[in-house]
Amino acid sequence: MQSRIYKHLAATRLKKSTIAAIVLTILSLPLTGMRNSSLAQDQSHPNYEVYALSYGVYPNFPVSALMAGADKDRKINLQMMIWLVKGPGGKNILVDTGCYHENVVKGKGIKDLIKASDAIAKLGLSAADITDVVITHMHWDHADGMDLFPNAKIWIQKDEYGYYTGAAWQAGGKSGGIEPDDVLTIVKLNTAHKVNMVDGDDREIIDGIKVYTGGRHTFASQYVSVRTASGTVVIASDNMYLYENLEKHAPIAQTFDADSNLKAQDRMKQMASRLDLIVPGHDPMVFVKFPKPGNGVARIQ
Numbered sequence: 001m002q003s004r005i006y007k008h009l010a011a012t013r014l015k016k017s018t019i020a021a022i023v024l025t026i027l028s029l030p031l032t033g034m035r036n037s038s039l040a041q042d043q044s045h046p047n048y049e050v051y052a053l054s055y056g057v058y059p060n061f062p063v064s065a066l067m068a069g070a071d072k073d074r075k076i077n078l079q080m081m082i083w084l085v086k087g088p089g090g091k092n093i094l095v096d097t098g099c100y101h102e103n104v105v106k107g108k109g110i111k112d113l114i115k116a117s118d119a120i121a122k123l124g125l126s127a128a129d130i131t132d133v134v135i136t137h138m139h140w141d142h143a144d145g146m147d148l149f150p151n152a153k154i155w156i157q158k159d160e161y162g163y164y165t166g167a168a169w170q171a172g173g174k175s176g177g178i179e180p181d182d183v184l185t186i187v188k189l190n191t192a193h194k195v196n197m198v199d200g201d202d203r204e205i206i207d208g209i210k211v212y213t214g215g216r217h218t219f220a221s222q223y224v225s226v227r228t229a230s231g232t233v234v235i236a237s238d239n240m241y242l243y244e245n246l247e248k249h250a251p252i253a254q255t256f257d258a259d260s261n262l263k264a265q266d267r268m269k270q271m272a273s274r275l276d277l278i279v280p281g282h283d284p285m286v287f288v289k290f291p292k293p294g295n296g297v298a299r300i301q
C-alpha cells in the first residue's frame with residue numbers, strides 16, 4: 001500500500017520530503033483514530049471501589065460445614081460479611097444485606113451483630129443512599145436485611161427467586177437456610193416493582209458489574225465481578241466460603257452440585273486480576289489481608 005501511495009504522489013511531481021510527510025500522515029490516521037476512541041471508551045466506563053463490611057461474628061463454627069473433607073473438630077469464628085461497591089455519581093451497590101430481624105437472629109449467638117444499614121454508616125452512607133442491592137442467594141444471613149434500603153433495586157437470579165418462592169417448599173424441595181419471612185419480603189418487593197430478575201450466567205447488570213451462576217451454593221446462587229482500578233475483583237460470597245477452598249481446590253460443603261462449584265471457583269481464578277482479589281463469603285482473613293481502613297471495613301484493592 002505504501003509503495004502505491006508513493007507512486008501515485010510521485011506522479012503529481014511533489015518533492016520527496018513532502019510526499020514522505022503526506023504518506024506518514026495517511027498511514028498514521030487510522031491508528032490515531034483507534035487510539036483516541038479506545039481512550040474515550042475507557043474514560044466513559046466507571047471504576048468502582050469495593051469494601052467488605054463486617055456485620056458480626058458467628059463463633060466456633062465447624063470448618064467441615066464450610067469445606068468438603070475438613071477435619072470434623074476444626075472450628076473457626078465465622079466472619080459475617082456484606083460488600084459495598086461504590087461507584088462515581090452516587091452509585092452505591094450493596095452485595096447482600098446481612099440479617100437483623102429478631103426472629104431470624106434469635107438464639108444464633110452472633111457476636112457484635114449490626115444491621116447492614118449501620119455497617120454502611122462506617123463509610124458515611126445511609127440506607128437511602130443505596131441504589132442497588134445484589135442478593136447472591138436467599139440464605140437468611142445474606143438476604144434478611146433486603147427491606148432496609150428504600151431506594152434500592154434488588155438484583156437476584158430469576159431461578160433463585162422462582163425456586164425459593166415455589167418448589168423449595170414442596171415435597172422433595174430444599175428450603176434449608178431460607179427464612180419464610182424473607183420469601184414474603186422479596187415477593188412484596190417484587191409486587192412494588194423493585195426486583196430485577198437476572199436471567200442466567202455472565203450478565204452485566206450495571207456497567208462494569210457482572211453476575212455469574214454455577215456456584216450452586218443454593219439453587220441459583222450468583223457471584224459478582226467488579227471493575228476496579230486494581231483490576232477485576234470477584235465477590236464470591238458463599239460460592240467460596242474460605243480462601244482455603246481455593247488453596248485446597250475443595251468444593252464448599254453446602255452445595256447443590258460439588259463439581260459445578262469447583263468449576264465456578266476455577267473460573268473465578270481466571271476472571272480475577274489477582275488471586276487475592278477473590279473475596280470469600282465468610283473468611284475472617286479478609287480483614288487481615290486488607291486491614292485498611294479498619295474498624296470492620298476492608299478496602300479490597
Ligand SMILES: [Zn+2]
Binds near residue numbers: 139141142238282
Ligand atoms: Zn453465608
